Amino acid sequence: MDLSKLNPPQREAVTTLEGPLLVLAGAGSGKTRVITHRIVHLLNERPFGASARNILAVTFTNKAATEMKERLVKMAGPRAQGVLVCTFHAFGAEMLREDVHRLGWPKKFAIADMGDQLSLIRRAMRDHKVDDRAFDARKVLTLISKAKNSGQPPSPKPEGIGDDYDLITHLVYPSYQLALKAQGSVDFDDLLVLPARLLREHEDLKAKYTRRFRYLLVDEFQDTNLAQMDLLRLLTGESMNVCAVGDDDQAIYSWRGAEVKNILQFDTYFPGTKEVRLEQNYRSMQVVLDAANAVIAKNPERKPKRMWTDRAGGARIRVVKCPNDEEEARYVAREIEKHIAHGIPADDIAVLYRTNGQARPVEEALREKGIGYEVVGGSEFFDRSEVKDVIAYFKVIANPKDEVSLLRIVNVPARGIGDVTMERLHTHARGQGVSLWEAMERSEGYEDLPTGAGAKVREFLRMIERYRGLFEGGNLAHVTRNLLEEIGFKEAARAKAVSVSSGDKKVKSVEQVLTSLENFEKREGPKASLLTYLNRLSLDTRQEEDEDELPGGNRRVTLMTVHSSKGLEYRLVFFIGMEEDLMPHKGMQGEPQNLEEERRLCYVGITRAKEHLYLTRAAIRVKRGKDVPCTPSRFLEDLPPETVELIDLEAPRTGAPTVEEKNFFANLKERFKAKGPGGGPAPGTPGGPRGS
DNA sequence: TATCAACCCTTTTTT
């Protein structure tokens, strides 16, 4: 490996192998390069005989993990296969897979998704006589998650209770945790908390893991939370060979409990930390970097740093005002078409937005033009009710104690087992202290149950048990097909639909589940089971790529939230919806820290661009089916005028610009004039707005 | 117990 291609601080980060190391890596400073080179360097140097399996690299997403692993293998060959690259959560799941029984969970535990969590919380609320409609279960979930991540055990703590939600949380948290355990499940937070407990309470495990993982690397360290830090410290052990890479300016997950503190106080957790700063940006042109720096500079309390680049100049940033969100999308599609014609490959183009809902119009506009695209994240597929139903069948078959899923499917398709019946069974289950499933098994003796209802319940039970046996033999997709056929699932789904086309869509999504299951079996081979499939599903939200042939080869434009774009880069970036209440998002403006995080989010979005950047906004946007006038994002006003080219798409047929908008543009134009215009778009780039 | 119409609220971001 050629270390001379690295700049001095990069080289230092790569070659400092022993002891704690904190790499403060600004946007585009070659962070990933440092991590991969460092791992390859470890493989080459073999300090104290260390080999690939002594290295653990933790990334933020599964996507990042896969990509890093691929890169490593490319750089270092097959010996890099032994390096473990994964997310904290995936790592935790792996640890639990082996040893969670020591904490009283079954070896075959399931991972509860957010829907499961909310159902359990709602039921716990009802058990505590809390109206689950008057109080938002999601808020309770957030509070429980915060409690877990800050190390609070599930015991009610009378002091420190503030408002109603605090009280409810203290009531509900223990019941929730008990219910979770009773159905043999763990939630996302448990994937971090329970492994830490294993290491803390079991010396042999601590020895096993610290001996195995002697070199730890953590990417995106600014977005780790307390539980992750805790786990990291336990894994690090005495050696403290830990390398954390991050950028406090890109901390955008505080809402999930991430603590920038982890980066700012790294040295107190790991005494003797060596700090390396990477301040040269290799990614973006000067213009883009100037804009990004101007936006982030307004945040107080950052680690001082100055990003610079030697890539002078660049195309001005297009700040585009569009009449409405639909026009915005069509403008984006038109420009993408032009840039592709000018030689920028589609897979070097990204459209970024604050909320997943903004993807819709863009998708439509791109489809209209026949431009291939891929939507990252946005679990739309797994949110469809028929998909959830099929998954719920899997969950019940894999784990009969999963009450949430059982209740979901017991009457889907309708088989005459209604709410009344299930309610009665539930009462019996409670009374006898058994699971709902067991109550169903014993239902023959229940007097309040009509014989017809009881018979149907037991018939359902036998059917599920029969399929449990069939699934044991592998052939998951095939068995699933039989199951769905037997219960008439597709027909029922189609019948439930409001229209023919939506019925077709439902059937198609069911078929997609089958395809995904088939692919999973192909990848995993004989060790594929329903449980491993379900666990992979909850840990890795990536959708399968469909293999459709596209006009422009298989290169696609990427559509995603700014959050998902962290760590990625594109030659051409569209950051859409640059409006107040969207970017920064509504409700994020009260607390100053929230606004600061929105600003960092904006910074992250801007710094994804290597060459061309568009910041678009709509004067009118459809929100919940209503036209809402929108004012420009305050962040636009922070852009240095000399980096900006203002474009105002023709006024719409309806809706004149608001006074604020007029003022804003007048203002920016004045500043623009004062600084002196720098001419039109840079050579070789497509022109401004033109009608279609 | 199933079905249909009226009403409701949603929306931040993700492992």
Added chain:
DNA sequence: AGGGTTGATA
């Protein structure tokens, strides 16, 4: 706009 829930009716 869209899906989910509630309440009246078969």
